[in-house]
Amino acid sequence: MLYLSEINDEYFTIGEIGFNEEMESVFSDREVIWADVKSIQFSKSKEDVVIHLNNGEHFHVPVDTSGLVSLFKNMPAGLNTPEQTVFIEQIYSELSSCKVCGNVAVWQNQCNVCHTDQDDVVNSDPKVELENIKEEQLQLFATYEEDEPIDWEFHIDPNFKRDPNWKLLVNEAEIIEFSRENTWEEE
Numbered sequence: 299m300l301y302l303s304e305i306n307d308e309y310f311t312i313g314e315i316g317f318n319e320e321m322e323s324v325f326s327d328r329e330v331i332w333a334d335v336k337s338i339q340f341s342k343s344k345e346d347v348v349i350h351l352n353n354g355e356h357f358h359v360p361v362d363t364s365g366l367v368s369l370f371k372n373m374p375a376g377l378n379t380p381e382q383t384v385f386i387e388q389i390y391s392e393l394s395s396c397k398v399c400g401n402v403a404v405w406q407n408q409c410n411v412c413h414t415d416q417d418d419v420v421n422s423d424p425k426v427e428l429e430n431i432k433e434e435q436l437q438l439f440a441t442y443e444e445d446e447p448i449d450w451e452f453h454i455d456p457n458f459k460r461d462p463n464w465k466l467l468v469n470e471a472e473i474i475e476f477s478r479e480n481t482w483e484e485e
């Protein structure tokens with residue numbers, strides 16, 4: 299699965315998550331400097347975006363790849379075409395709120411900030427949906443060491459508006475308890 303991260307106006311990271319022989323997840327990623335990008339264009343079907351580099355390399359990025367909307371927001375204006383501008387404006391107008399992190403950053407069901415697939419959360423039973431949101435929020439705010447403070451701000455992304463109705467459904471004690479059981483390094 300591809301992802302885009304660390305996106306700013308100088309560079310971005312394009313990465314892939316795979317599995318090794320022990321079925322552990324492995325990340326391979328690569329930093330791409332905007333100055334090395336020749337073009338970014340939607341394919342005819344608009345199902346993926348093709349990134350061409352000046353050295354002749356190119357990448358196909360499916361439109362439901364998390365981070366793609368942030369990529370457009372940081373793309374140098376010179377890489378854009380008038381037709382593409384219209385389509386990107388349309389994408390911005392279609393963004394909806396993420397139930398997990400509260401950013402108005404969901405497109406094609408993917409949150410471009412916390413990378414949650416909204417299909418993993420939404421449920422016809424509101425009780426189940428609430429539990430799903432809590433579970434995702436626990437993972438989002440989890441710490442990795444016992445003395446690490448919770449970072450309450452990291453999901454605030456200057457590229458996106460906030461949904462004023464969003465609420466954090468888990469408290470500090472629940473996050474610490476979840477982290478102790480799941481994400482802290484074994485002693």
Ligand SMILES: [Zn+2]
Nearest residue numbers: 396399409412
């Ligand atoms: Zn989110």
